[in-house]
Amino acid sequence: MSAAPNVPVLQARELSVQRGQATVVRGVSLAAHAGQWLAIVGPNGAGKSSLLQALAGLWPVASGEVLLHGQSGARVSARRHAREHARQRARQLAWMGQTPPGDEALSVDDTVALGRLPHQGWWGWPAHSAADREAIEQALQDTDLLALRHRALQALSGGERQRAHLARALATQAPVLLLDEPSAHLDAPHQRLLAQVLRTQAQRGRAVVSVLHELPLALAADRIAVMQSGVLLACGDAGEPAVHRAIETVFAQAVRIAQVDGRWTALPCY
Secondary structure (H helix, E strand, C coil): CCCCCCCEEEEEEEEEEEECCEEEEEEEEEEEECCCEEEEECCCCCCHHHHHHHHHCCCCCCEEEEEECCEEHHHHHHHCCHHHHHHHHHHHEEEECCCCCCCCCCEHHHHHHHHHHHHCCCCCCCCCCHHHHHHHHHHHHHCCCHHHCCCEHHHCCHHHHHHHHHHHHHHCCCCEEEEECCCCCCCHHHHHHHHHHHHHHHHCCCEEEEECCCHHHHCCCCEEEEEECCEEEEEEECCCHHHHHHHHHHCCCCEEEEEECCEEEEEECC
16 A cells, blocks of 8 residues: 555544433544554543444444545545445445454354455455455464364354454455454454554554553554543554553553553553
């Protein structure tokens, strides 16, 4: 991908989101850039997942707007057939939710191949093109799933299933990758693998946005957005003192941000 790191690929402008009568995201302005990994952190109920769903177009916006490649989704929808618009958007934005949909009887290989559907015609399944197979192979390799490719999802552990759904999102090869708690169920080695995968995706020119609970993992990102009670308190480089202070504040001083072996991490304070 040729986009420069300073190009905003996905933007929220004064974005507010409601669930029922409650406003769960309040006036958030945020930009995701090509070639960078942005981690969104905050305590439970901070509005992280609601923000990410609004960015993905999966939850309606109460006010403000979301821009994909500088264009409002509402303006695009007015010009195109809804189904075609949805497919075009799916090519541009890959999503992995907390509870990814999928048939548990499918093999890992077939699950990952679902990520190629936006690139095919309406009757294009299964994926047979060289580009499809290359994308699937790369996603399986990146997530350490080559040895499990023929296993059914229902035969996998929770962490292995999580990696399969991550691979599905990677196989889309969209310019924007949105991940809601992708580290759930992952053991320490595979959390490290996840950090490597997301960093690699950013290095390949993608804009990566992930909601994370694991603060040491989030501190491996290029930039961090810190939320509390639906409000964006800080957003900046992962090494910025203001970002560190915001993290410590929203987690009630239960963690301290420190460097260990030259890398930032979060240490619990008991």
